Amino acid sequence: MKRLRSNVVGIEQGASLLFSDYEDNGAMWTGTGPREARQPVQFSETFRAPPAVTVGIGMWDMDHKANLRADISAEHVTAKGFEIVFRTWGDSRVARVRAEWMAIGALRDEDDWEID
Numbered sequence: 001m002k003r004l005r006s007n008v009v010g011i012e013q014g015a016s017l018l019f020s021d022y023e024d025n026g027a028m029w030t031g032t033g034p035r036e037a038r039q040p041v042q043f044s045e046t047f048r049a050p051p052a053v054t055v056g057i058g059m060w061d062m063d064h065k066a067n068l069r070a071d072i073s074a075e076h077v078t079a080k081g082f083e084i085v086f087r088t089w090g091d092s093r094v095a096r097v098r099a100e101w102m103a104i105g106a107l108r109d110e111d112d113w114e115i116d
Helices: none
Strands: 009-020 035-042 052-062 071-075 081-088 094-106
Touching: 009 035, 009 081, 035 094, 052 071, 071 094, 081 094
Parallel strands: none
Antiparallel strands: 009 094, 035 081, 052 094, 071 081
16 A cells, blocks of 8 residues: 555556557557557646556547457656556557656645655
């Protein structure tokens, strides 16, 4: 469990189109085997420490003639941002994906003292 040691908690959320590979015959749409797409996200304000981040699929457009395989996660989470990572494999054909995310964590308070 992540414990927040602050009375100021920030919640930030967003959505991002990760790719639209059917438009230009990109690897997610035409390829096979392991494939991944990464997209960096910067928070609007720096958290006090790396926040808890959840990522989900808000929209997916996949070919119904192949198996639907997908994995989405947040990696490299820092107080300033993280990377959304979408993976697929095998014969899955993914036309496009929109990721939605939420970050919850402690924020700095104007009353905080920082001693060097």
